[in-house]
Amino acid sequence: MFEIKIDDARYWKSCVDSIVSLVDEGTFNISKEGxxxxxxxxxxxxxxxxxxxxxxxxxxxxxxxxxxxxxxxxLGKILASARQNEQLVMKDAGNKLSMEFIGPNxxxxxxxxxxxVKKDADKEPKIAFESNIEVRSDALxxxxxxxxxxxxxxxxxxxxxxFMVLAKGDAGELEEEHLNNTDAIKKLSVDxxxxxxxxxxxxxxxxxxCPAENAVSLSLxxxxxxxxxxxxxxxxxxxxxxPYMES
Numbered sequence: 001m002f003e004i005k006i007d008d009a010r011y012w013k014s015c016v017d018s019i020v021s022l023v024d025e026g027t028f029n030i031s032k033e034g035x036x037x038x039x040x041x042x043x044x045x046x047x048x049x050x051x052x053x054x055x056x057x058x059x060x061x062x063x064x065x066x067x068x069x070x071x072x073x074x075l076g077k078i079l080a081s082a083r084q085n086e087q088l089v090m091k092d093a094g095n096k097l098s099m100e101f102i103g104p105n106x107x108x109x110x111x112x113x114x115x116x117v118k119k120d121a122d123k124e125p126k127i128a129f130e131s132n133i134e135v136r137s138d139a140l141x142x143x144x145x146x147x148x149x150x151x152x153x154x155x156x157x158x159x160x161x162x163f164m165v166l167a168k169g170d171a172g173e174l175e176e177e178h179l180n181n182t183d184a185i186k187k188l189s190v191d192x193x194x195x196x197x198x199x200x201x202x203x204x205x206x207x208x209x210c211p212a213e214n215a216v217s218l219s220l221x222x223x224x225x226x227x228x229x230x231x232x233x234x235x236x237x238x239x240x241x242x243p244y245m246e247s
Contacts, residue, residue, distance in 0.1 A: 002030055002066055004090045005059035009082035009101055015052060015235045018209035020076040022048055022202075022239075027117045031065040038124075039117075046202055049124060049238040056234040059089075068097055069117040078110050125240060129219040129227065130192040131158040137230065138212040139184035143176065144204050150174050153244050154203065156220060157195040163188055166197075186215055194220040196243040203228075206239045 006012050019026065019037060026039040034053040041047070054060040078099060082088065086103040096111040133156075135143075147154040147167035151174075155166035163185055165176040180188040210216055210230045219227040228239040 001064075001092050002062045002090075003059060003092075004030070004035075004057050004061070006056070006088050007058045009079070009086040009088035010084070011233060012088055013076075013079035013082050014209055014211075014232050015050070016072070016076055016079055018232060018235075018237050019048055019050055020072045021205040021208050022046055024073055025069065025071050025115065025117050027067045027069045029065065029067055030062055032062050034060075041202075045199070045242040046206070047124070047240050048206075050235065052235040058087075066092065068092075069115045070097065070112055071115060074112060078112065124238070125225055127219075127221055127224050127227070129194075129221050129224075130190070131194040131220040132187070132189045133158065133163050133185065133218040133220070134187035134215045135163075135178075135185055135218065136183065136212075137207060137210040137214045137216050140207055140216050140218075141204075141212075143178075144200060144207075146176060147174055148200055148204075152200050153197050154200050155195065155197040156218065156226070157193075158188070158190050158220060159193045160190050161188075167200075194222050196220060196223050196226060198226060198241055199244055202241055206241065210237075 022041040023039040024042060026037050029036045034051060037050045039048055082101060083103055086101045089100040091098040093111055095114050097114060098109060098111050100107055100109045143165050147165060150171045151167040151169035157164040157166060161180060163178045167174040178185045206228055207216055211232060214230055217229040223243055225240045225242050230237055
């Protein structure tokens with residue numbers, strides 16, 4: 001049994017948006033420490049690991065650890081109805097999740113059936129990353145837009161002093177160079193020059209929910225999955241995306 005209250009229902013929507021962008025179903029593990037979820041996207045090329053601590057909630061009563069499997073598309077649609085100044089209370093209601101929105105003008109309650117999720121994600125991959133780039137979210141979104149003009153894939157390349165972005169398609173080629181310690185690139189740490197290419201659509205979906213001025217951390221190793229980390233308030237998001245390999 002659990003009862004969880006968050007004072008800003010729209011904040012919880014932002015958190016769930018960061019998961020729904022990739023995954024259509026998943027299991028929220030609710031423990032005394034907080035709420036976590038780990039899941040693969042249906043194609044199997046990306047995974048998300050989510051955690052939000054109990055301090056993010058105004059009420060967090062959990063008798064024992066519970067797994068709540070949900071259709072995340074349906075959850076996202078319900079959360080999209082959240083209005084300004086509404087609170088959200090989530091409760092265990094047998095084999096359903098009760099979601100009650102409480103606003104200045106009244107209440108409304110939804111019940112979502114809990115489901116058996118086919119398969120949760122395995123453990124996160126162990127990769128000895130060679131490069132780390134911290135970039136402002138809005139700058140990274142602009143970089144992806146630039147690449148999207150020409151290609152459906154984007155290449156990242158690092159050396160000691162710069163972060164390079166490459167894109168190539170039938171319409172032309174893009175090469176962008178970003179230097180360390182600028183408004184866009186907050187930190188560049190390179191143990192070894194790295195390069196890899198990734199699916200643009202997945203990257204856009206991964207960072208879509210990240211607030212504009214937040215930092216996004218990109219961890220790279222040549223031709224290995226990229227790790228992407230950011231925060232939404234107290235919530236922590238970690239993603240892995242497999243590289244694109246030309247056949």
